[in-house]
Amino acid sequence: MILSKSTVWFLGFLLLISIFMANLLNMIATDHNFYIENENEGKNYTKYLAEKYGKITDTTEKIIWFLQISDIHISIFRDPGRISQFQQFCDNTVKKINPAIVLATGDLTDAKAKDNLGSSQVKTEWIYYHNIVQESGVTDTTVWLDIRGNHDNFNIRTINSQENYFRNYSVQGHKHAKSYAHYTQSNGVSVAFLGVDACPDPGLRRPFNFIGLLDIAEQQLLQKLKVEAESKADHIVWFGHYPTSCILSLENKASKVNLRQLIGSSQGSHVYVCGHLHSMGGLVPKMYTKQKKGYLELELGDWKDNRMYRLAAIDHGHFSFVDQKHNVWPLVLVTNPKHARYIMHGREPLQLIPDSSHIRILAFSDVAVKNVDISFDQISWMTCRNTKGPLYVCHWLPHLFTKGIHYLYVKVYDELGREAFVEHPFTLDGSAMSFEVSPRILLMLDAGVVFQAIFGTLLLINVLPLVTLRLCKRPPRYRGKYGRQIIKRLWLLSKVDRVFYPIVLYAAYLPFGPWAIGELIDGHVGAIFAWGILIKGSYLPEPFTYMYGSVQLMFVQVPLVFVLCHCLDYRLNGYYVRGVRRLILNLPFVFLLSIQLLLAYFFWLEYGTMSFLFGPLRTWSIALSLLLWYKTLNLPPEYCRNLLKLTETPS
Structure with a gap:
């Protein structure tokens, strides 16, 4: 049979599309064999964590939680609610949750002109940010780790120029010019928080300041910080403004550091949290993925328009998180059993979960929490017991859920009658839950x-x-x-x-x-x-x-x-x-x-x-x-x- 020219062209087009889709799916695949390739290292690391933390029970120790806020965009020209509600966040939310750390991951100020097109640093916006953080007293009870975003770098000739107000008006700027590490040891958990500043030097005006850039000096600094973090802490939480998909690394004849490889090369690296993409205007509200090196990358929706913040915890070596809208209470985070989608083989002591004796839940509200109830079928409900602070526990029988994906349902009531309902999938045999395609494309491609x-x-x-x-x-x-x-x-x-x-x-x-x-x-x-x-x-x-x-x-x-x-x-x-x-x-x-x-x-x-x-x-x-x-x-x-x-x- 002789094919027509149009048929040949059509078949050729289909072939090209098939090749393109195959390559795309391979680039954004999360069902990779990273753990198998690093099985021995993973087993040794998780065995060490399992021995250190022991059995997961109702203890109030071996758990630490922290907050993240991103893309605040304090502006003197538009939306005064950003400032007033950011003040509420510092005065009320942070103090109610009482985290060990608050991460402010860039775009602290808007730095845009009244016409919304011109861009330059506005000193008054930085003064607002500085005064709110300092006058709230939040730094007296928790550690505030802020880092620059691209808006904080608009129209800055050099990092040492007068216009770089981050140096004088942020919390960390006077101590750390760019990337830095902070170590905390609390409640039996040691964590290194490693901040990545990828702002280019010099900083151009918008729009040509969208992609982050790691020069040779910054790459060497990050390598050094990572080595120190591995020796000083069991867990590493990386944070920055730009997603890894929006960061370039300059290369020289000697070497080039790929940030994803650098993060993934440490077994203790659980997560890289960032902002910058604003959840694509709300179109991708859950911009989460697991990178090929086996760690999580989580973009947080902006404070600017959506008033979002994140609560994250490390409980007996397991990382958990939830994103929440400002002034929505109660706030609920299940830390055991871990969410099935976000399990990280070789990075967490997952073997502790099937042997655990208690379900563990963090519950917060701006008033007293009245009840925390759980169910596996939404018919029979059990009431959790408050141990200390925000931790609620309930005895369970994990051997009943050994295979496949199961669901834990949580209802939390506060004394004002407000209710939070959580549907929490979990697995004890490593059954995988897939990530959505759009977040994988946005976070895993270049x-x-x-x-x-x-x-x-x-x-x-x-x-x-x-x-x-x-x-x-x-x-x-x-x-x-x-x-x-x-x-x-x-x-x-x-x-x-x-x-x-x-x-x-x-x-x-x-x-x-x-x-x-x-x-x-x-x-x-x-x-x-x-x-x-x-x-x-x-x-x-x-x-x-x-x-x-x-x-x-x-x-x-x-x-x-x-x-x-x-x-x-x-x-x-x-x-x-x-x-x-x-x-x-x-x-x-x-x-x-x-x-x-x-x-x-x-x-x-x-x-x-x-x-x-x-x-x-x-x-x-x-x-x-x-x-x-x-x-x-x-x-x-x-x-x-x-x-x-x-x-x-x-x-």
């Missing part, structure tokens, strides 16, 4: 590679059809009426030299030439390229430039080709149209030009007049679009007749 792929794909879409059609003597046949018309218009446009070459040459310019030259930091002129940014004699490989260019390609350059096709068709066949109808026929170009003017205006607000004037990506493309539109509508009559003859030439 954002830089994704941005490059999107930019490259849109660049090909912009020029490849035109180049291919230009090589064709006749427009390719297509059965669909509208598809045939579009292909014919594209084919005709590809034959117009004065349009074809500018489009192709501009597309060829984008991956190599500068997109803008101007003051990227106050007082310092730099150049933006697709592949990075040059400023102050330094090269910053900021992959977000690819995403910025992708916006131009998607909303301007690719639509421009179709708008010019429409204009060419009007020039060839509708030259007799006059008046209002002529204006209506040019509305697509007017709409496209409006988008370009808006994008250029935004760029001017972000980076100033010089960048606007010397901006081939945003500003100069407006002139190019106007020129191509004018040339298309004013093709000489003889040129038009020759184009029409091409469509009449027999194949």
Whole structure:
């Protein structure tokens, strides 16, 4: 059987899609064999923990809990509730929960201008942050570990510049310029909290400050901190602002440290907690995954719009957590048995759970907790006993749940009658629960590679059809009426030299030439390229430039080709149209030009007049679009007749 060309193309397309999906699923797979590859190390480590902690009973020892808050974005221009409710968090929530540690993982201030586009450090915002933390007295009862985010690094020339208010107005800034470690030993549990500061130096204004960067010095510091943490603590909790998918590591001839590998190389590393992505605007509220090295990566929803915070605990060597909205009580966290989705073989003494005698639950409220009840079938309920503080325990028979996934149901009531209900899956035989696909994609892929792929794909879409059609003597046949018309218009446009070459040459310019030259930091002129940014004699490989260019390609350059096709068709066949109808026929170009003017205006607000004037990506493309539109509508009559003859030439 002879296959048609369309069938061959379709099969080839399916093959490419299959290869792409196979590679994607492999990159985001969580059912990896990390534990098997490191089985001996894992067994030795978990055996050590099991011997240290002993049997899980109703003891109030061997448990520690801490809080995380992220992306506070204190602003003097918008949403005063961020400030007032952050003050409530420090005054009430932290004191009610009484954690050993509070992690504030970046974007402490908003650092955005009133127009929401310009960006620079605002001293008043830092003073608000400093005063709230200090005047609440929260640092008297707990340890406050804060670290910078990309907003805390906007428009900062050097880490030692006056504009780096983190040094003077944060809790840790005067002691730690960048990454650091803090050790705590409480209630029989020793933990190292290792903070990763991946803010680039210098810090550009937005939007080119989205990706974190670990230079050689910072990589060496993190290696040193990790080695010290392994010798001083049984558990390591890593924290930072950027997810690992949004962190680049510079490399030299000697070495390059991959943060994921560095975290995963220590058996004591349980988790990396971060913020930055704001749960993708609430679309991915549970952005959690298990990285291939066997540890958890957990992005926390922002305080800015969603008022989220996280309670986490290490109980007899097992890590547990729950994310909660501010002022929603009671707050409940089951620490034994551990949640089935988040078990970490080789990193936790999971063998202690089947031998445990008690279910263990942390329950908090801003008033007294009245009852904590549990059930395995939601029919018969048992009341837990309060031991000390927030710990509630209940005797159980784990041998009844030895195989598969089971569910523990928890109801907590406080004295105001408020109720919290928790459905808690657990397993005693290691049965796996999968993570959702979208969090795995966002946390396990490399954002830089994704941005490059999107930019490259849109660049090909912009020029490849035109180049291919230009090589064709006749427009390719297509059965669909509208598809045939579009292909014919594209084919005709590809034959117009004065349009074809500018489009192709501009597309060829984008991956190599500068997109803008101007003051990227106050007082310092730099150049933006697709592949990075040059400023102050330094090269910053900021992959977000690819995403910025992708916006131009998607909303301007690719639509421009179709708008010019429409204009060419009007020039060839509708030259007799006059008046209002002529204006209506040019509305697509007017709409496209409006988008370009808006994008250029935004760029001017972000980076100033010089960048606007010397901006081939945003500003100069407006002139190019106007020129191509004018040339298309004013093709000489003889040129038009020759184009029409091409469509009449027999194949």
